Amino acid sequence: MVAMPQYEVMTGPDAVVLVRGRDALDAASRALDGHPEGLTLGGTDPHGWEDVLRNGTAVGQVRPHQRMRFRRD
Numbered sequence: 645m646v647a648m649p650q651y652e653v654m655t656g657p658d659a660v661v662l663v664r665g666r667d668a669l670d671a672a673s674r675a676l677d678g679h680p681e682g683l684t685l686g687g688t689d690p691h692g693w694e695d696v697l698r699n700g701t702a703v704g705q706v707r708p709h710q711r712m713r714f715r716r717d
Contacts, residue, residue, distance in 0.1 A: 650709040651675075654693065662709055672696040672706045 648664040651671035655661060665671030673680040676696070686695030686702070693705040 652707050652709045653696075654705040668694060668706045668708070669696075672704060675706075676704055 648666055649671075650662055650664050651668055653661050653663050653672050653675035655675055661675050663671040663675040665674055669680065669683055669685055672685075673683055676683075682699045683703075684697045685706070686697050688694045692707040694707060695702050696704040696706055
């Protein structure tokens with residue numbers, strides 16, 4: 645059994661959910677509405693967020709969830 649990677653999906657201005665998926669597009673589909681029809685990935689910003697487009701219109705953003713983050717103590 646292979647564990648699916650975890651992704652952060654921004655579904656609104658201040659709404660970020662963690663979702664497991666086979667890839668970023670699968671995770672975005674699961675978080676947004678479960679329907680993958682017409683979903684594509686767009687450009688990436690400097691923070692790693694990738695636009696999720698449905699028929700050319702932005703409907704959210706997705707990025708891999710980094711389990712190990714740099715901490716400055």
